[in-house]
Amino acid sequence: MTTIQINPGPSTPQAPQARGRFRAAQPNTVPFGTTIAHTWYLTGRKLHALVRQPWVLAFSVIQPVIWLFLFGQLFRRVIDIPGFAYHGTYLDYLVPGLIAMNAMSNNMWAGMTMIEEIDRGTLNRFLAAPASRIAIMNASVAEQAVSTTVQTLIIVALGLAGGARYHGGVAGVAVMVAASILVGVVFGALSNAVGMTLRSREAIIGVYTFFMLPLMFLSSAFIQTDLMPGWMQAIASRNPLNWVVQIGRSAVSAHPDWAAIGVRCGGLLVLAVACVAVSVATFRSYRKNV
Amino acid sequence: MSTTDCAIEARQLVKTYAVRGKKHGIRALDGLDISVPRGMIYGLLGPNGAGKSTTVKILTSLARPDSGEARVESVDVLARPGQVRHMIGVVAQRSGADPTATGRENLILQGRLYGLRGAAVRARADELLAHFGLTEAAERLVKTYSGGMQRRLDVAFGLIHRPAVLFLDEPTTGLDPESRAAMWQEIARLAGGEGMTVLLTTHYLEEADRLASRLAIVDRGRVVTSGSPDELKGELRGDAVQVELPADADPARVRQVLAALPAVRDVVIAGRDVSARSDDGAAAVPVVLAELQRAGVNAASVAVARPSLDDVYLRHTGRRYSESEGPDCAGHANELETAGVSK
Numbered sequence: 207m208t209t210i211q212i213n214p215g216p217s218t219p220q221a222p223q224a225r226g227r228f229r230a231a232q233p234n235t236v237p238f239g240t241t242i243a244h245t246w247y248l249t250g251r252k253l254h255a256l257v258r259q260p261w262v263l264a265f266s267v268i269q270p271v272i273w274l275f276l277f278g279q280l281f282r283r284v285i286d287i288p289g290f291a292y293h294g295t296y297l298d299y300l301v302p303g304l305i306a307m308n309a310m311s312n313n314m315w316a317g318m319t320m321i322e323e324i325d326r327g328t329l330n331r332f333l334a335a336p337a338s339r340i341a342i343m344n345a346s347v348a349e350q351a352v353s354t355t356v357q358t359l360i361i362v363a364l365g366l367a368g369g370a371r372y373h374g375g376v377a378g379v380a381v382m383v384a385a386s387i388l389v390g391v392v393f394g395a396l397s398n399a400v401g402m403t404l405r406s407r408e409a410i411i412g413v414y415t416f417f418m419l420p421l422m423f424l425s426s427a428f429i430q431t432d433l434m435p436g437w438m439q440a441i442a443s444r445n446p447l448n449w450v451v452q453i454g455r456s457a458v459s460a461h462p463d464w465a466a467i468g469v470r471c472g473g474l475l476v477l478a479v480a481c482v483a484v485s486v487a488t489f490r491s492y493r494k495n496v
Numbered sequence: 497m498s499t500t501d502c503a504i505e506a507r508q509l510v511k512t513y514a515v516r517g518k519k520h521g522i523r524a525l526d527g528l529d530i531s532v533p534r535g536m537i538y539g540l541l542g543p544n545g546a547g548k549s550t551t552v553k554i555l556t557s558l559a560r561p562d563s564g565e566a567r568v569e570s571v572d573v574l575a576r577p578g579q580v581r582h583m584i585g586v587v588a589q590r591s592g593a594d595p596t597a598t599g600r601e602n603l604i605l606q607g608r609l610y611g612l613r614g615a616a617v618r619a620r621a622d623e624l625l626a627h628f629g630l631t632e633a634a635e636r637l638v639k640t641y642s643g644g645m646q647r648r649l650d651v652a653f654g655l656i657h658r659p660a661v662l663f664l665d666e667p668t669t670g671l672d673p674e675s676r677a678a679m680w681q682e683i684a685r686l687a688g689g690e691g692m693t694v695l696l697t698t699h700y701l702e703e704a705d706r707l708a709s710r711l712a713i714v715d716r717g718r719v720v721t722s723g724s725p726d727e728l729k730g731e732l733r734g735d736a737v738q739v740e741l742p743a744d745a746d747p748a749r750v751r752q753v754l755a756a757l758p759a760v761r762d763v764v765i766a767g768r769d770v771s772a773r774s775d776d777g778a779a780a781v782p783v784v785l786a787e788l789q790r791a792g793v794n795a796a797s798v799a800v801a802r803p804s805l806d807d808v809y810l811r812h813t814g815r816r817y818s819e820s821e822g823p824d825c826a827g828h829a830n831e832l833e834t835a836g837v838s839k
Contacts, residue, residue: 236578240611243608244608244609247605247608247609248605250605251594251597251601251605254596254597254601255594255596255597258596258637259596325590326590326591326592326595327588327589327590327591327592328592328593328594330553330558330588330590330592331586331588331592331593331606331653332609333557333558334556334557334558334581334584334586334588335581335586335606335609335610336578336581336582336609336610336611337609493558493559493560494559494560495513495514496553496558496559
């Protein structure tokens, strides 16, 4: 295959005989090294903004923290229902569920940032410059991963302060964080895709309300799936949010089921990569409507 | 003009946007053609919604046209957008600066996207910050910048990689007269001293007139006419010659004298003011003055007004520019006059 390596240095028009002789098979292909470099720089931009406004992160966990303490207190006797089959307090039970919920919930607003950048002209500035499209999405994913990690650790710490115990130790918590990052990437990428294609804040709010509560209640976040009606159990077993809850709960338990954790993490990873690919593909439709 | 002399070429661009409730959408471009020679400021003039920004978006690889061809420095924008992006600088209508980063950080990131690295990108960023008078504000967050400062930073974005072709989409919209005057000087310098090709879109008649060496008037997605501002106005063949008479002049006598002159026509006398049209106003003035003097009338003042771009617009679209633009246009034009920048 003949491709043209585009000189990334300060550009001058190429000599006429050099132009047009080759036909680039993939005109939009950016060299791999450039994608990596752009991911690094664009992620740096996002993290810089995050560091400048750390309180935004702290505010964003207020909601799950309210759930943690109010729900944890209100339903603490749930654990006594026959068939609940859980060794620990209800707060112990709840923490992995709220971590999954927080990861999904906060990342589903990623598309809002995308719309803001479209409205401000920042996205167009990057696109008119030879910025790698994949890097633009990677930067969004990386920023989400960092903020999800911080938020997850805040919830873990507050849970601990409230009396929750993590028998799986640091390794268990690390796995729980990893799963929350993965589910965050899934919903963050989908939110970006919705933001790019529909460019409407209402659409993002709509997607949020349509998915957030149902997926949350169709998981074992609040109650064991064994206690659910059969149809709900069937959905829950296919619900990626539920996988995250199960991964976290198993990882911080005294006897983690590593095989099941591995399978579910693999499933989340595949889903995350697919969703990021979808979000990168939306640049194509953006170009039609910009 | 042969194709190889062109920095920018667009052929029969058509672009339709889907709009809910409209079966065929909105046709933003309807067969637009332009050819921009190298090293000049080329103006796209037209009211809001004429299709200027859509043209820029297509030429800068942001948007895909439904049909048509676009080339920048002879490279096909549709087939090889990546190559085109390295050759062009883009200053879009909306700023695009990251408000949560400093001006310097913004510029350095921009340079890195074009492949500048290390000390080179920092040096280039500092050079541009100094050039645009932003050195003192370099470490401040962009959200604290004034409109004029932001716009200067935007132009710096477009220049960081020393592009061959610069696209400026409404660069002075929303600026105060002083910032606008400074921006004009900067734009004129880019094409003049640095030999860059600049495609400038504007909805200010005055701006197009002063900055552009050639311009295309865009209306409803098409170029209705193009040429240098003087050519376009010259085509109208009819300068206005205005003479102010002394208080004691006899209007009937003046009319008689002027009607006999082949150099002027359409003589109208209202009180002490005489106006007439002439194919060549500058040449008509001495003749008019001499004839009046022979008749014993010493003019108090005389003025020649060339046709304005507004007249050109009227001729080609059948509408006054200000009618297409909305009420604020005339006000802006006056503002520009008082800004007092010479070309």
